[in-house]
Amino acid sequence: MQKTDVIVLGAGAAGLMCAIEAGARGRSVVVIDHAKKPAQKIRISGGGRCNFTNLHCSPANFIGENPRFCVSALKRFTQHDFIDLVDAHGISWHEKTLGQLFCDNSAQEIIDMLLDLARGSQARLMLDTKIEAISRDDDGFLLVTSKGPLRSESLVVATGGPSIPKMGATGLGYDIARQFNLRVVEPFPALVPLTFDQSFLAGSKELAGVSIDATVSCGKTQFREGLLFTHRGLSGPSILQISSYWRAGETIKVNLLPDSDLFELLRDLRQSNPRKEVAATLKELFPKRLGQFLVAQLNVGGRLADQSDKVLRAISTGIHAWPLKPVGSEGYRTAEVTRGGVDTNELSSKTMEAKAISGLFFIGEVVDITGHLGGFNFQWAWSSGHAAGQFV
8 A cells, every 4th residue: 555645636737736836845745647648738738839827817817606716826826936937947938919928949848847846846656547446534535546556645636627538638526526525516618619500601611711800709708819710610719718608509799890990981981982882891801701701691782872871880780799609619629628617615715625525625627717718727727736735
């Protein structure tokens, strides 16, 4: 029987950060993962360059049933703290749009940094190891694994959610929470492309690959970033962002000209160039294929001089508040994260420990805290892992 102070389930961003912090406190740590290599999601993130945090990270960038739960951990280990780590290890990085930070070279540099720090903290990795059973008694936790039994005082669940199953992602963390009678907020794919029915796709099939700057809204929430037409529907950063808020049956609205007032533009043109065709005007405002699609979609025709204010306003509304009703999303297969997870009411926001189960901790994506696109989910992993590592 192997004994250790702390067992961490999951050798990803949150799990490794927790192991580093716990080991630095002198705790003996074993990190278990069923994958053959650690940190697989870090490896593929950001196109292989890892969008490891965001300069503008704040609690406002996170959602969940109780999004304020993240405040404590984010304050105690900020994006600037992680940047300091990166700098100390000589990893060069750059800022892209909206404060997103990426490695200049490879995501592997972040993985190597974490593994070096883990080794320095004497944390031990057990990869390619399956969890067969977990139980708890007065002495702590007993785990039966494919490589034998282990016992520990503390158990940290950092197994993530089921997004990107080809990377080996599963819902194991939720099963563990339910085993100990902790509530799990219903998980669903987030930061994921949205799909549409055949009637929409039949008319938009020529648009696959067309991208445009747009504002996408769902209810009172909106994001302005790139929008991309695909063979299955819509993607791009603005769509991925809004997908975390969208629910089945709801309509989203797309503003295809966020910097213009189309009604005023058309009305002015009616005065200055009344003989101009409405269709020609719209086609000039958009990429060619999109312009043709919108002319057909809005069924516009005739000269500007022949259009009433009512007609021009209807055209403007169709462009600035184009209502679309997705039929679903591409699911966990392409979702960058999972929304939902272990109910934060079950956990201490200071320690990440389950209130009712001494020694049981949940961190990272498995918790009902989900960040916006742009490095925020990695920052939650670093911050929540660091928080738990101080108390396990």
